Amino acid sequence: MKFLNKALAQEIVNRTMKIINRNINVMNDKGVIIGSGDKSRIDSIHEGAVKVIENQSGFEIESLEVEKLHGVMAGINLPINFNNQVVGVIGITGSPEEIRSYGELVKMAAEMILQQAVLLDEMQWDQRLKEELISQLLHESDNLNAHYFERVKRIGIDLAIPRIAIILTVDDHSKVFKTIRDRLEKEDLYVMQPDHLVILKNVSMKDSRWNSAKVMNEMEHWAGYLEKNQGVRCKISIGNYHPTLRGISESFHDAVMTSVVGARLDPLKTIYFFEDYKIPVFLAKANKLGMGEELTDYYHQLKQFDKKGELVDTLMAFIEENGDTNAITSKLFIHRNTVRYRLDRIMELTGKDPRKVKDLLELYLSIIKNQIT
Structure with a gap:
């Protein structure tokens, strides 16, 4: 040398x-x-x-x-x-x-x-090797060989520790890298990627369930600190926990998809948690596989006769307020008879009655699909 x-x-x-x-x-x-x-x-x-x-x-x-x-x-x-x-x-x-x-x-x-x-x-060489090994874990989990596990052991990574994937996105992640790195725990792993920082956060388990509340609180603290002390607005996407080694890759892809659909559905939010976006993520995955075409496009059927978007707004309020007419009227500042009229109009235009669970699900999926594509 x-x-x-x-x-x-x-x-x-x-x-x-x-x-x-x-x-x-x-x-x-x-x-x-x-x-x-x-x-x-x-x-x-x-x-x-x-x-x-x-x-x-x-x-x-x-x-x-x-x-x-x-x-x-x-x-x-x-x-x-x-x-x-x-x-x-x-x-x-x-x-x-x-x-x-x-x-x-x-x-x-x-x-x-x-x-x-x-x-x-x-x-620096050890860190580069560690990042390479983590990247393989995220993207090539089905092709890991004995040599990979030998290198993991030499570098001191314990793959048996339960972890979930978190994606932190800022305009300049190198600016906040030290701040985040200083807040990581010993068993946390991270890798810098071109558009974001990926963190594999170790999580505590109880009765086969992970402590998501603790992670959410920590992410809220991170986001608040970065904005207050460094003037940096960030987006944080949290994947779900999956057992087994392959689960790390699955959690990472959960976080990626949650980041995409979260930004489309709730662009003003800072933290996106997979559990809150299961159905949109499912639809996004289905669309990637070419399966979303099987859903009838009720959204555009409504929009064709609903230029102001009143029917769609009423339908989403109906879903968000669990069909509570009083809550819907307060939210939209309309009369209860107007709510009834609009729901009837939706049924007339689409053939689906929002007051029936199966019909409501199809209407909801059609709207979500349109919002995320």
């Missing part, structure tokens, strides 16, 4: 030159200068560094020796060690007598910067 590259070498140069007011060179394991306060020396061979690598120890160059070696100036050159290997050399330009006391300090600083960089790279 190549621990030192030009970017990291130059970072070491820049940071160590702030410690001492001397030029610093960083050479790779071949003795090539890859970072320097003197840009003209980059990519040249430093013979002093070559000797350090060969002998695995420091090498000082006095002014009188400069002409005997290629590409060097007076100074001290010390090995950069990582994992008990010499992976490069750091050189300080100047009279050895004057800079000798700085040598170990600069060497230690260089090794610390290298260690931090490697650790950060490993952490």
Whole structure:
């Protein structure tokens, strides 16, 4: 593994030159200068560094020796060690007598910067791997093999923990990423996707049921915090819980479809919960499979003779108020006789009586189908 590259070498140069007011060179394991306060020396061979690598120890160059070696100036050159290997050399330009006391300090600083960089790279690699594994869980749950489960175990993901999928959508999710990440629990998982952040939230179970109220409260808190403290309006879609490993993918697709139909039916809402949109989600899935065409289009039959939308509004109020005439009249500011007349008119135009459960269901499905497509 190549621990030192030009970017990291130059970072070491820049940071160590702030410690001492001397030029610093960083050479790779071949003795090539890859970072320097003197840009003209980059990519040249430093013979002093070559000797350090060969002998695995420091090498000082006095002014009188400069002409005997290629590409060097007076100074001290010390090995950069990582994992008990010499992976490069750091050189300080100047009279050895004057800079000798700085040598170990600069060497230690260089090794610390290298260690931090490697650790950060490993952490980022682990996170990228974790996101890849989560993405496979969401999209390829039927094709997971033994190699997948080995990698999951190595990265420390416990797939036995019950989780539901949550989709958080904002215009710039990178802006709120840290805020949300800081609020996740240890067993929560997440993956950034182009249009949204997917969170696999661990849930508490009791008698085979998950605590949806707790999750809803938490999502309301998140949404409120983001709007109040960061001025960000978000949309949150919560999938349903499904047992088994494949259930994670099912929950994710629930959340996706809930997000779509929720935005169509209730565009002003912030949080969409699958349980509140089961029928619209079912219809949306049926439409994707080409099965929605079997529903008679009662909606357009009504609209053809209902330019103001009064019949559809009355029908939806009838559904939302569970047929309570007093509630309907209060909601629409009409007389009860008007309610009766409009329901009769709906039956006359569609052949379906809203006061009969089966007929009402067909009318309702037709309206919902139109709203979500």
